Each structure stands twice: as structure tokens, then as C-alpha cells.
Amino acid sequence: QVQLVESGGGLVKPGGSLRLSCAASGFTFSDYWMSWIRQAPGKGLEWLSYISDSENTIYYADSVKGRFTISRDNAKNSLYLQMNSLRAEDTAVYYCARTGTMAFSNFDSWGQGTLVTVSS
């Protein structure tokens, strides 16, 4: 079955950096677009970024553009999110989500999430 396992979260100071990873299994990772979505404490879902199967299409939400970088390694069945210049408002649970085999699909599988806390 489809499994997505995020890791790399933790406590970081404002201005610091963190790299999240998402290990995928149970499907052909290289066929799927993938996304990062976050949820601040007590708040709703916020899409952050997606990357196409071949990495030639990448988009970011305005809230993270220029600070976060999405990437993937199809040989390792892994998705990444490099987060720089972190702010208190980036505190959230970060989910990776499978995003279909084409553009404008849905988020049909989600990981369990990894908590990022930005605080001094």
C-alpha cells in the first residue's frame, strides 16, 4: 500500500534552516507529482509547493517563495523540502502528499506529518 513517511522536523531558531524528507513506498514514485502541505497549530491546510514527476514543473506558495526549495530523488523514492530563513509563523506540521500523475490532480495520499517549531 502507499506509504509516505516524513522526517526531519524539530525545533529551530528564527532565521535557521531545516531539511525535511519524505520517504515513499508502495507505488512508482517517479510517475507521480508530489507536494508539501502544512498545518499551523489549530489552523487549516496550507499548500506550499509541488514538483512534477520529472522535476520540470515546480511551484511555490507566495508565503514560502524564495525561502523554501522542493526537490526529489526518484532513484531514492524521496521528496525533500529545504527550508531557509525560518520564521515563527512557519511553525506547523508539514505533510508530504502524493499529487497524481498529471497536473491539477488531487492529494490522494498523505504522510503522517512532521512537526517544525520555530522559536528562540
Next chain:
Amino acid sequence: SYVLTQPPSVSVAPGKTARITCGGNNIGIKSVHWYQQRPGQAPVMVISYDKDRPSGIPERISGSNSGNTAALTITRVEAGDEADYYCQVWDTISDLPVFGGGTKLTVL
């Protein structure tokens, strides 16, 4: 950017029917996806492309979409349906996905 509007909360008695709406400008021409998030858990897709149920989702859960309103309907509501529900579409002008603010379903 495209905006999706959901009621913050909906309450329903067990065994009754819950309807959660998702409003957007001419949303009827878009594909709407719905996600259920139980407390402390990751979201799960329960409806895709307006009305399709993924494998394992009970027939009690259905979706519709027309005009300016999409809706998620849950019949014979159970305690286990208590969760936050989010609608989602793609803004085809920006090529970005958009989530509604979420609706907390409370089973009385």
C-alpha cells in the same frame, strides 16, 4: 486568487444527515476534492472529482457540485465522522491548489 468559503462548523445528531458546503465563484466548472481530518491524524481524501469515492470510503459519503456551491453529504452520521473537512480545487489562472478554510463536523 480563487477563494473557497466553508462554514466553520456544522453540528448533526447521530443517524441524521450532514451537509458541508464549499462556496466559490462558478465552482461548478471546477473539480472539487474533499478531505477528512480526524483529530490528531493526517488528512484523508474522501471525495475526488466532485463525487468519486476512493476505495474504502463508505457510500454514506457523497459529493455534488453545481453553480457556486459544492457540497459534501454524509448520511446516517456516526460518531466516527466527527472531524474537520476541507474542500480543494485548482486555481487554473495561477496553476495553484486552493483549500477551503475547513469545517468542523460535530456529532451531538
